[in-house]
Amino acid sequence: xxxxFETRAARAxxxxxxxxxxxxxxxQTTPQTEGEILIISVKDMPMSDLMAKIATATSGEWKxxxxxxxxxxxxxxxxxxxxxxxxxxxEEVNRAIAQRVAGEQKQQDEMDKAAKKAAASAxxxxxxxxxxxxxxxxxxxxxxxxxxxxxxxxxxxxxxxMQAQMRGNMDETAMFTALIxxxxxxxxxxxxxxxxxxxxxxxxxxxxxLGGNATAIINDxxxxxxxxxxxxxxxxxxxxxxxxSKDQIEEMRTMMRRQNGKIGQISKALLVxxxxxxxxxxxxGSQLELRLYDAKGQIAFSSQNGFQDESDLYSRMASExxxxxxxxxNPVAKPAIPAKxxxxxxxxxxxxEYSEDSKAxxxxxxxxxxxxxRMTISDDLRRKLYLxxxxxxxxxxxxxxxxxxxxxxHKPVVADVPDTWYSGGMMSGRPDSAMTTVEQIKKQIEKKExxxxxxxxxxxxxxxxxPERARNDRLDRLALxxxxxxxxxKGVPSLADYSAFALRTAQPRxxxxxxxxxxxxxPNPLTEAFNMGSNWSMLRFWGxxxxxxxxxxxxxxxxxxxxxxxxxxxxxxxxxxGANAKLAxxxxxxxxxxxxxxxxxxxxxxxxxGGTDYRSEATEVAPAGLPADGxxxxxxxxxxxxxxxxxxxxxxxxxxxxxxxxxxxxxxxMKSAPNRNGSDNIPSFGKLRIGERVAMKFTxxxxxxxxxxxxxxxxxxxxxxxxxxxxxxxxxxxKQVDERMAALKASPFGSMMAGSxxxxxxxxxxx
Numbered sequence: 001x002x003x004x005f006e007t008r009a010a011r012a013x014x015x016x017x018x019x020x021x022x023x024x025x026x027x028q029t030t031p032q033t034e035g036e037i038l039i040i041s042v043k044d045m046p047m048s049d050l051m052a053k054i055a056t057a058t059s060g061e062w063k064x065x066x067x068x069x070x071x072x073x074x075x076x077x078x079x080x081x082x083x084x085x086x087x088x089x090x091e092e093v094n095r096a097i098a099q100r101v102a103g104e105q106k107q108q109d110e111m112d113k114a115a116k117k118a119a120a121s122a123x124x125x126x127x128x129x130x131x132x133x134x135x136x137x138x139x140x141x142x143x144x145x146x147x148x149x150x151x152x153x154x155x156x157x158x159x160x161x162m163q164a165q166m167r168g169n170m171d172e173t174a175m176f177t178a179l180i181x182x183x184x185x186x187x188x189x190x191x192x193x194x195x196x197x198x199x200x201x202x203x204x205x206x207x208x209x210l211g212g213n214a215t216a217i218i219n220d221x222x223x224x225x226x227x228x229x230x231x232x233x234x235x236x237x238x239x240x241x242x243x244x245s246k247d248q249i250e251e252m253r254t255m256m257r258r259q260n261g262k263i264g265q266i267s268k269a270l271l272v273x274x275x276x277x278x279x280x281x282x283x284x285g286s287q288l289e290l291r292l293y294d295a296k297g298q299i300a301f302s303s304q305n306g307f308q309d310e311s312d313l314y315s316r317m318a319s320e321x322x323x324x325x326x327x328x329x330n331p332v333a334k335p336a337i338p339a340k341x342x343x344x345x346x347x348x349x350x351x352x353e354y355s356e357d358s359k360a361x362x363x364x365x366x367x368x369x370x371x372x373x374r375m376t377i378s379d380d381l382r383r384k385l386y387l388x389x390x391x392x393x394x395x396x397x398x399x400x401x402x403x404x405x406x407x408x409x410h411k412p413v414v415a416d417v418p419d420t421w422y423s424g425g426m427m428s429g430r431p432d433s434a435m436t437t438v439e440q441i442k443k444q445i446e447k448k449e450x451x452x453x454x455x456x457x458x459x460x461x462x463x464x465x466x467p468e469r470a471r472n473d474r475l476d477r478l479a480l481x482x483x484x485x486x487x488x489x490k491g492v493p494s495l496a497d498y499s500a501f502a503l504r505t506a507q508p509r510x511x512x513x514x515x516x517x518x519x520x521x522x523p524n525p526l527t528e529a530f531n532m533g534s535n536w537s538m539l540r541f542w543g544x545x546x547x548x549x550x551x552x553x554x555x556x557x558x559x560x561x562x563x564x565x566x567x568x569x570x571x572x573x574x575x576x577x578g579a580n581a582k583l584a585x586x587x588x589x590x591x592x593x594x595x596x597x598x599x600x601x602x603x604x605x606x607x608x609x610g611g612t613d614y615r616s617e618a619t620e621v622a623p624a625g626l627p628a629d630g631x632x633x634x635x636x637x638x639x640x641x642x643x644x645x646x647x648x649x650x651x652x653x654x655x656x657x658x659x660x661x662x663x664x665x666x667x668x669x670m671k672s673a674p675n676r677n678g679s680d681n682i683p684s685f686g687k688l689r690i691g692e693r694v695a696m697k698f699t700x701x702x703x704x705x706x707x708x709x710x711x712x713x714x715x716x717x718x719x720x721x722x723x724x725x726x727x728x729x730x731x732x733x734x735k736q737v738d739e740r741m742a743a744l745k746a747s748p749f750g751s752m753m754a755g756s757x758x759x760x761x762x763x764x765x766x767x
Contacts, residue, residue, distance in 0.1 A: 001047045003044075005042055007019075007041075011035055012037070012038050013028075014390075016071065026068045033058055035474055038416055040413070053456070053459060057454065059078050060077075061077075085467075086189065092189070093188045093189045101177060104170070104177060108170065111166065174221075175220075178212075182213065183199060188307065193507075194574065196272065196273070196275075197274075198270055200269070207270070226263060263292065264294060270289075270291045273286070274286070286306065287305075289302065290304075296613075297614035298612065299613060353407070354397060358397040362397065363376075365520075373644065378649070386481075386487075388481050388484065398421050401436065405438055409460060414459060415462035415463075416463045418450055418464040419470070420464075421451065445462070448465045482500065487521070487522050490717055492658060492716075492717045494716065496714075499539050519653070520654050535575065538575065544567050553696070569626060572626060583617070583706055584709055586701075621703045621706050630700070638692060638694055640692060641690075642690055642691070643689045643717060644657070644659070661736040661739070665741040689721045690722045690723075690733065696712045
């Protein structure tokens with residue numbers, strides 16, 4: 001039997017159902033295969049061949065059950081893929097370590113060369129009578145070769161200080177590398193996104209041993225560090241720490257004193273390895289942090305260092321640095337290639353044939369600019385975008401690109417496409433999709449960035465380049481459809497809607513498919529500016545609570561950790577021991593500034609996130625796992641929020657779909673800033689629909705005075721919600737905005753943001 005069949009990207013369950021209707025065969029899937037995303041275009045192909053190619057692309061196999069052919073997961077193939085990806089990660093870690101060693105040796109050679117050059121120059125000057133300079137240079141100080149980046153040369157004292165700083169940085173990096181080499185590389189290779197491993201010289205049950213001769217390595221570093229630093233106060237002013245609270249400023253100064261002061265007696269050392277994702281504009285990647293504790297549990301020294309394994313952005317940056325820049329980060333000029341006498345014809349540029357829907361979607365994604373926060377989009381396209389179970393996110397530009405390659409090659413195609421294919425350009429494939437050529441797509445396939453080609457003489461067969469990872473990270477289309485339908489019905493989904501989605505979907509990453517939908521089409525608490533996003537584990541935790549547990553929390557009650565289910569405890573463990581965990585000291589007498597931690601993530605990255613003593617480290621505070629006497633409590637308050645009203649033919653971008661009193665206070669302050677100079681690039685929302693929300697502040701108690709704080713908001717937009725002008729809020733709502741405005745202006749963050757009217761530039765917004 002031969003068959004002709006074409007489908008744009010669709011879930012395997014739907015694609016095979018449609019194929020079966022044409023072939024008069026009952027095709028079924030299993031929970032392990034139904035979510036694979038298939039793109040198929042074949043003409044007059046034997047059905048047995050097509051079934052074999054589908055099984056190959058999906059890492060599956062066919063099982064005949066009566067008259068039904070069921071596509072099941074091939075356990076043998078998938079175990080092989082899992083082992084292959086694990087082996088590849090281990091190889092990447094080993095390669096990263098080798099690159100570190102080679103890079104450090106190269107940098108040391110350059111430093112030695114510079115020191116010899118300075119010494120030789122000093123001897124020359126000494127012969128001419130420059131004895132004073134010779135004495136300084138003879139100690140290895142770099143003099144006039146060190147510059148500030150302009151034309152002015154540093155004086156000898158500045159040059160010596162800079163060289164000492166460079167030596168100190170090199171000593172730190174070398175120490176990290178030496179410690180890494182004493183640890184089994186598999187520990188790093190097996191670390192998944194969101195995980196955190198703590199290695200220790202004296203491990204608790206929640207820590208691992210810091211192997212090798214770690215103590216000797218650290219002691220050697222301490223000696224070198226103490227020989228290069230100077231005992232002197234760090235001269236800073238409050239202006240140097242704009243946007244930070246008084247406590248954060250003092251913590252930053254403490255960190256700077258630790259970095260620039262001598263290290264005393266150390267009783268314990270921790271090496272913390274963590275792996276985070278890039279999410280909503282925040283940082284991510286693999287990080288290492290060393291913390292040295294004194295006998296009182298105070299942090300005597302801390303430092304961070306990127307691991308640079310090939311599985312994240314840091315690795316790609318490091319690889320490019322090794323290949324294409326010098327030791328100072330400047331591009332290395334490639335040697336000139338002699339011109340050839342013959343000229344090659346210009347490379348072919350076959351345009352991708354995009355569908356009308358794809359072109360409309362690309363146009364919509366670039367229709368926002370300046371103060372315009374709305375996408376121009378037709379009702380028909382919006383309807384399709386809100387039905388991802390029918391019109392798959394990859395059925396737009398991604399499908400066009402694959403079908404265009406097949407057409408250019410004059411071959412049929414069977415592809416199982418990972419969500420990473422579109423890689424950052426909304427639903428379109430990439431921001432410049434309208435200019436993408438078939439040749440560019442073919443190069444992308446050849447690089448195995450997203451897909452790999454399965455050898456086949458007569459057909460293009462594609463499968464994910466990393467099948468196991470692709471399956472784990474696949475966005476659940478049915479869960480997304482439910483969340484979008486809740487958005488369509490309610491205007492703003494409830495917390496229950498978000499939590500149900502979080503339980504079925506991997507945490508969003510910067511530029512991935514999930515994040516693009518949340519950013520563009522769904523008003524959600526993950527993108528509220530001042531909340532910096534509700535924690536994914538906290539959303540899941542709320543989704544796992546039963547109605548009685550929720551009622552207890554909402555009535556200011558407590559839920560003991562010992563009484564939680566295994567699944568609920570797993571989310572609390574992630575909040576406690578995961579890569580984004582952040583412990584705090586609970587002081588009931590301390591007045592909190594709600595703006596103090598607005599952008600504290602960046603500060604935590606700069607400071608290492610280690611706090612001031614052992615109480616900021618979960619594996620020290622809860623060394624045997626979650627404490628049996630720990631508990632979670634919450635305080636709930638009600639407040640207003642607003643959502644912009646769309647105009648005909650437009651749709652509000654999801655990131656501005658929820659405007660709390662805090663966001664409105666920020667925009668109001670920016671619009672009234674004296675240095676705004678009439679800028680019209682700050683969004684104006686026009687008409688606003690007024691809703692109410694329950695704002696919940698959670699406190700997880702781990703030990704006396706040691707807590708974890710989280711927040712969630714439950715929004716409700718009535719069907720008959722009041723619609724008002726942006727400058728005519730109801731009195732109670734305006735009062736909440738005014739209170740936040742006053743607090744914002746009085747905060748360090750408000751001072752920093754006062755001149756930030758230009759943050760909304762006139763350039764077009766690209767998701």
